[in-house]
Amino acid sequence: MLLCTYSISDLTEFESDLAPIILDRDEAQEFASVLAQEILAEMPELICKGMCIVVYDEDGNAIAHAPLGAWQ
Numbered sequence: 001m002l003l004c005t006y007s008i009s010d011l012t013e014f015e016s017d018l019a020p021i022i023l024d025r026d027e028a029q030e031f032a033s034v035l036a037q038e039i040l041a042e043m044p045e046l047i048c049k050g051m052c053i054v055v056y057d058e059d060g061n062a063i064a065h066a067p068l069g070a071w072q
Contacts, residue, residue: 002058004022004056006018009052032055033066049069
């Protein structure tokens with residue numbers, strides 16, 4: 001298990017505050033995808049705005065990402 005962090009980002013200028021989560025490395029992509037779907041269900045106005053969920057490992061390296069809608 002890794003102490004990871006995740007955020008919402010546009011991968012260029014905007015990144016939300018990092019939130020901690022404990023995951024296995026192989027769970028990171030599924031977590032990001034499910035979280036993206038849950039966020040879009042609650043805030044559909046975020047679809048196709050160029051935002052995504054990014055999961056970082058303990059060293060701050062991105063290990064997973066999932067778009068909020070289709071990539072532009």
